[in-house]
Amino acid sequence: MYGEDLAELMTKNFDRITNQEIDAICHACCHYDLHLLTAEQQSKLHLEYGEKDFDLGVSKKAFKKYLPEVDVIIRKGYPHCGYFAGNTAAYVTELEAFIK
Incomplete structure (x- = not known):
């Protein structure tokens, strides 16, 4: 794959x-056991899925309920872990920017 x-x-x-x-x-x-997080806690989360991730459909429901303030990134055309596995340098740069 x-x-x-x-x-x-x-x-x-x-x-x-x-x-x-x-x-x-x-x-x-x-x-x-997912718990509702505060807006501040959610602001510290970086969530990323591939469009072809096996559990994306179920996860989207959890995002809406438990993490409504998190800007979840969904990588078009990628499977589970596919984007950062194939684009490591770009992914690290993105994470560093998010952390700052």
Whole structure:
């Protein structure tokens, strides 16, 4: 899906993750309780999805209910993690600008 070069890079990154870390990531992705955040808390959030993200439809509903003040970026044509995986330098620049 990401091309041979990116797939190789991602595989090498996965080799560095322990089974315990994978379990923690999976648990965090599946067990959370969203709470309504204040406008100030929401202003500190940067949320980004690919247009082809598998859970975008469900997530949009949560955005409206729990994060109405967050300007969620939806990258046209990209899958989950696709934009920042393929445009790392540009993504880092965007994050640095957001943080400032």
